[in-house]
Amino acid sequence: MKVLEKKITVTNARxxxxxxxxxxxxxxxxxxVGLRIIHGPDCIDAAxxxxxxxxxxxxGSKVTVRIEGERGAVEPAMAAVRLVxxxxxxx
Amino acid sequence: MSDKPGxxxxxxxxxxxxxxxxxxxxxxxxxxxxxxxRTRRAAWRRLSRRQIPREITRFRDAVARVEAxxxxxxxxxxxxxxxxxxxxxxxxxxxxxRMIVDxxxxxxxEQQVNAEWALAQALxxxxxxxxxxxxxxxxxxxxxxxxxxxxxxxxLSGDQDKPLADTGEQVILVAHxxxxxxxxxxxxxxxxxxxAESGGVTSHSAIVARSMDIPAVVGLEQITSQCxxxxxxxxxxxxxxxxxxxxxxxxxxxxxxxxxxxxFTEEIAFYIxxxxxxxxxxxxxxxxxxxxxxxxxxxMKYGAEGIGLFRSEFDYFAGxxxxxxxxxxxxxxxxxxxxxxxxxxxxxxxxxxxxxxERMAANLPRLDPERNxxxxxxxxxxxxxxxxxxxxxxxxxxxxxxxxxLRILFPMISSLEELEKVLxxxxxxxxxxLNKGIAVSEGLRIGMVVExxxxxxxxxxxxxxxxFFSIGTNDLIxxxxxxxxxxEQVAKLYDPLHPAVLRLIKQTVDAGHAGGIEVALCxxxxxxxxxxxxxxxxxxxxxxxxxSALPFVKRLLRGxxxxxxxxxGNRTLQCGDGQEVRRFLAEQLPTLYPEEFGEL
Numbered sequence: 175m176k177v178l179e180k181k182i183t184v185t186n187a188r189x190x191x192x193x194x195x196x197x198x199x200x201x202x203x204x205x206x207v208g209l210r211i212i213h214g215p216d217c218i219d220a221a222x223x224x225x226x227x228x229x230x231x232x233x234g235s236k237v238t239v240r241i242e243g244e245r246g247a248v249e250p251a252m253a254a255v256r257l258v259x260x261x262x263x264x265x
Numbered sequence: 266m267s268d269k270p271g272x273x274x275x276x277x278x279x280x281x282x283x284x285x286x287x288x289x290x291x292x293x294x295x296x297x298x299x300x301x302x303r304t305r306r307a308a309w310r311r312l313s314r315r316q317i318p319r320e321i322t323r324f325r326d327a328v329a330r331v332e333a334x335x336x337x338x339x340x341x342x343x344x345x346x347x348x349x350x351x352x353x354x355x356x357x358x359x360x361x362x363r364m365i366v367d368x369x370x371x372x373x374x375e376q377q378v379n380a381e382w383a384l385a386q387a388l389x390x391x392x393x394x395x396x397x398x399x400x401x402x403x404x405x406x407x408x409x410x411x412x413x414x415x416x417x418x419x420x421l422s423g424d425q426d427k428p429l430a431d432t433g434e435q436v437i438l439v440a441h442x443x444x445x446x447x448x449x450x451x452x453x454x455x456x457x458x459x460x461a462e463s464g465g466v467t468s469h470s471a472i473v474a475r476s477m478d479i480p481a482v483v484g485l486e487q488i489t490s491q492c493x494x495x496x497x498x499x500x501x502x503x504x505x506x507x508x509x510x511x512x513x514x515x516x517x518x519x520x521x522x523x524x525x526x527x528x529f530t531e532e533i534a535f536y537i538x539x540x541x542x543x544x545x546x547x548x549x550x551x552x553x554x555x556x557x558x559x560x561x562x563x564x565m566k567y568g569a570e571g572i573g574l575f576r577s578e579f580d581y582f583a584g585x586x587x588x589x590x591x592x593x594x595x596x597x598x599x600x601x602x603x604x605x606x607x608x609x610x611x612x613x614x615x616x617x618x619x620x621x622x623e624r625m626a627a628n629l630p631r632l633d634p635e636r637n638x639x640x641x642x643x644x645x646x647x648x649x650x651x652x653x654x655x656x657x658x659x660x661x662x663x664x665x666x667x668x669x670x671l672r673i674l675f676p677m678i679s680s681l682e683e684l685e686k687v688l689x690x691x692x693x694x695x696x697x698x699l700n701k702g703i704a705v706s707e708g709l710r711i712g713m714v715v716e717x718x719x720x721x722x723x724x725x726x727x728x729x730x731x732x733f734f735s736i737g738t739n740d741l742i743x744x745x746x747x748x749x750x751x752x753e754q755v756a757k758l759y760d761p762l763h764p765a766v767l768r769l770i771k772q773t774v775d776a777g778h779a780g781g782i783e784v785a786l787c788x789x790x791x792x793x794x795x796x797x798x799x800x801x802x803x804x805x806x807x808x809x810x811x812x813s814a815l816p817f818v819k820r821l822l823r824g825x826x827x828x829x830x831x832x833x834g835n836r837t838l839q840c841g842d843g844q845e846v847r848r849f850l851a852e853q854l855p856t857l858y859p860e861e862f863g864e865l
Binding site: 183187189190191192194195196197199200222223224225227228230232234 | 351352355363364391395400402403404406410469557586730
């Protein structure tokens with residue numbers, strides 16, 4: 175098991191809305207990893223879309239992403255998370 | 266079908282036109298099917314300990330049913346409907362969420378109550394959590410949680426999932442609200458379109474409607490009481506208009522209008538590259554109103570000749586703190602460089618001070634709640650009271666000016682004194698930058714929004730101080746007619762074609778031209794083909810509108826000759842009220858523009 179932590183700044187124009195939150199939950203599932211998002215005093219499991227939306231992350235929010243899983247899975251999962259939090263799509 | 270007692274139904278109901286929000290384009294004519302869904306109040310039932318396991322199973326089964334339904338619905342659609350599918354996925358996650366499932370089961374156990382009651386409690390907690398979210402876009406997602414939970418409620422209470430309409434006839438659906446899933450089902454149910462009381466352009470149901478080509482108008486707050494099942498309805502998803510009990514002529518005309526729209530959409534590409542001028546060569550700049558740089562592709566696609574209005578507020582509310590000079594500089598530079606050599610008009614902050622204080626309390630002047638915010642400390646008045654914020658924006662714009670053709674626009678100027686203060690700040694900021702060796706473009710233009718009646722009256726004086734005027738009709742109408750458009754008691758009186766409004770526009774144009782400056786107009790009026798025909802006749806040099814309206818207005822312009830436009834404009838100024846203007850236009854436009862207004 176390996177734990178990887180990275181600080182990421184959210185740069186999606188509309189912040190972490192439901193499509194982004196949905197993608198996060200999917201990433202955790204597809205890569206079989208535990209995915210937690212730490213924002214201020216909150217540390218939540220990204221498997222819960224309502225917890226993720228509840229963080230109310232907007233463009234510019236800084237978060238710490240913690241991924242726990244098999245050695246070969248955490249890195250690609252982190253890359254996917256970064257992509258999702260910094261994508262410029264509008265929806 | 267049943268009408269409410271007391272409602273008169275004579276068979277020859279009077280035609281009624283309503284204006285809502287255009288959520289998804291397209292025109293359809295058909296009969297209405299009004300769906301009234303009761304908001305269920307969960308009944309409370311106390312359970313014995315023995316009943317609890319069975320109640321939990323009943324709840325889990327209902328959740329599983331809903332999930333299976335959603336998965337099935339998802340599988341009916343091809344992957345190309347990415348937006349729609351992602352919305353279903355988010356609903357599946359919501360219905361499985363621990364805050365819904367685990368919490369409901371805990372409440373069933375702890376309080377020994379029925380599943381409906383427990384779910385309502387759990388949902389109430391989620392609602393509270395969302396209500397505390399400052400970002401309006403994320404906060405609005407509670408609607409989706411509610412849609413998902415409502416399906417569980419209806420299964421728990423034994424409702425069968427019925428098709429939305431089983432009349433076999435093609436209908437236009439009318440309800441308080443439609444979920445994204447409702448909209449997805451519409452395609453297979455042969456639904457022509459839908460009208461809802463709630464919702465907006467960015468609601469998920471609207472997004473799905475657009476991706477599935479289902480015409481929709483939303484935000485008509487009383488439509489379920491104004492309209493009865495079986496009523497004939499015209500739904501115009503381009504303009505956001507709904508006509509109840511239309512005459513045969515109106516129906517024929519709309520079907521024709523639809524045919525033209527379709528044909529026109531196909532030939533749009535042709536117009537995009539043509540210059541915006543009348544047959545005899547009078548040019549009018551047609552530019553776009555946008556809010557974020559992400560709209561630039563649309564600006565290009567529809568052939569705008571620049572940005573006539575960049576509403577700069579978005580960048581102040583996107584992050585957790587106020588944007589700094591650097592980040593604004595980057596945004597503005599990109600905008601200018603992308604459009605160069607076309608001009609970009611950036612309007613400085615235009616909103617109520619209360620909104621700022623609500624969100625970022627520190628470092629801002631303390632404000633008492635205002636009794637009348639539209640007449641209070643907002644827009645330029647707030648900027649002048651918070652000079653740090655204002656100066657940061659001015660500096661960012663000045664620095665960006667070297668990357669393209671910048672026009673700075675100051676909103677809500679109501680007196681010369683205000684304008685002088687603002688210009689003084691720009692002057693100082695410019696000198697300061699130049700002293701530090703930072704370049705500022707020589708070609709920079711400075712203008713003001715004319716939206717307060719006092720500015721119209723004093724336009725000749727103000728014109729000496731600025732390079733251009735831009736008339737903001739949304740506020741000008743509100744201040745001139747003393748109508749709050751958001752107040753439904755008086756909203757009907759909000760009339761862009763009121764001759765008082767038209768005369769003020771004309772007065773501003775004349776004063777600007779006499780002072781040797783250009784006059785633009787950037788309100789919603791510019792994007793409506795009918796009102797645009799009048800505006801073109803009032804002598805405006807530029808009309809700025811939502812990008813998708815551009816080709817329509819351009820075609821109108823290219824089909825006109827300037828004498829004809831002037832005559833039309835001048836004649837409307839002589840009318841006594843908005844009704845007379847409309848009657849006059851209904852007479853004239855079909856002959857002048859048979860393609861746009863034929864058989865009106």
